[in-house]
Amino acid sequence: MTRIYDEDLTGGMATRAIHAGQRPDPVSGAIMTPLYLTSTYVQESIGVNKGYEYARGKNPTRQALERNVATLEGGTHGFAFSSGMGCLDSIMKLFRAGDHIVCGENVYGGTFRLFDRILRHFGLSFTYVDTDDPQRVADAMTPSTRALLVETPTNPLMRLTDLAAMSDIAKRHQALLIVDNTFATPIFQRPLETGADIVWHSSTKYLNGHSDMIGGIAVTSNEELATRLQFILNAAGAVPGPFDAWLCLRGTKTLAIRMKAHDANGREVAGWLATRLGHERVLYAGLESHPQHALAARQMSGFGGMISIELGTRERVKTMLDRVRLFSLAESLGGVESLISHPASMTHASVEADRRAELGITEGLVRLSVGVEDAADLLGDLEQALHGL
Ligand code: PLP
Numbered sequence: 001m002t003r004i005y006d007e008d009l010t011g012g013m014a015t016r017a018i019h020a021g022q023r024p025d026p027v028s029g030a031i032m033t034p035l036y037l038t039s040t041y042v043q044e045s046i047g048v049n050k051g052y053e054y055a056r057g058k059n060p061t062r063q064a065l066e067r068n069v070a071t072l073e074g075g076t077h078g079f080a081f082s083s084g085m086g087c088l089d090s091i092m093k094l095f096r097a098g099d100h101i102v103c104g105e106n107v108y109g110g111t112f113r114l115f116d117r118i119l120r121h122f123g124l125s126f127t128y129v130d131t132d133d134p135q136r137v138a139d140a141m142t143p144s145t146r147a148l149l150v151e152t153p154t155n156p157l158m159r160l161t162d163l164a165a166m167s168d169i170a171k172r173h174q175a176l177l178i179v180d181n182t183f184a185t186p187i188f189q190r191p192l193e194t195g196a197d198i199v200w201h202s203s204t205k206y207l208n209g210h211s212d213m214i215g216g217i218a219v220t221s222n223e224e225l226a227t228r229l230q231f232i233l234n235a236a237g238a239v240p241g242p243f244d245a246w247l248c249l250r251g252t253k254t255l256a257i258r259m260k261a262h263d264a265n266g267r268e269v270a271g272w273l274a275t276r277l278g279h280e281r282v283l284y285a286g287l288e289s290h291p292q293h294a295l296a297a298r299q300m301s302g303f304g305g306m307i308s309i310e311l312g313t314r315e316r317v318k319t320m321l322d323r324v325r326l327f328s329l330a331e332s333l334g335g336v337e338s339l340i341s342h343p344a345s346m347t348h349a350s351v352e353a354d355r356r357a358e359l360g361i362t363e364g365l366v367r368l369s370v371g372v373e374d375a376a377d378l379l380g381d382l383e384q385a386l387h388g389l
Contacts, residue, residue, distance in 0.1 A: 097123025167195025
């Protein structure tokens, strides 16, 4: 019997998530990709090897993950890193002193911190713009702009960026479009198919899905970029260990079913919160009251489990966060368990207070990563936590 492998894998996303990039182990037939715990590979003779020389450059467990996520994103090459930030730092090594980057103003705080506190001192310059409005992005492009970086939906304000419009602007200026797809995942949004050159993730989040590793991954279909990214990956060496790659690969097998469950719970919790607190206080792209709901419905096939709410004051936030029992107060997102956080003092503490205020990351903002528990239990927990507020 001939089994289906990558070269003829044409199925839907759930099928790809389970099978892409993986073959039974050639030694034993083990259906699960083995953990290749090795730093080096024995060579038959000088220059004669099985395609593996040293594990910083390539590791078969890591490669299975890279091929799996590349297939899910509709790309051809994947590059796994030891964290999302390590991944972005390596992507940024594609550029050189004097290059200018246009970046969405409401990106993850750590992205801003990497650019503002480190890469700026290496001669890269950055302009931060509100990417809701393509005209503002076009106005920020200069002759030395080499890349346009966006995150959509954004963390934590759930604002959307029109990826097709960004791709047009980037192409007109011969700049790369680089998209952080951590929140939507390839299950709901496929940036490469809308013209992005590189899509990347904190694989710590939904790709892994079980809050048990830290990782990052970048995908491209551009051969030249792929060659340069592989060179950077090997030369700079921010690679994950095989066990973290293996944990992530185990996570991606259930990505499609998990995202459906996050989406169903996200819609239910957001709808309930909108009734409880008022639509204007709930930020979720799946709500018709979201100012960019039409774009979300066009660009995404689901809205996932990330929701932010505005409670008005830090005191109310503290009361709610002290009361939750099923939601856990913690940084991070995208795991099967529900988390809750206070962006101003947690994920976005590295953004100056004035800047946070300008962006709308207020002291009263709470971010929820809705997990895949029973929706009724989540609503019960939120009801008791919000009682009297
Ligand atoms: N991008 C987004 C949207 C994130 O939320 C995060 C982390 O929270 C990162 C990137 C950074 O990834 P990591 O924490 O894996 O370094």
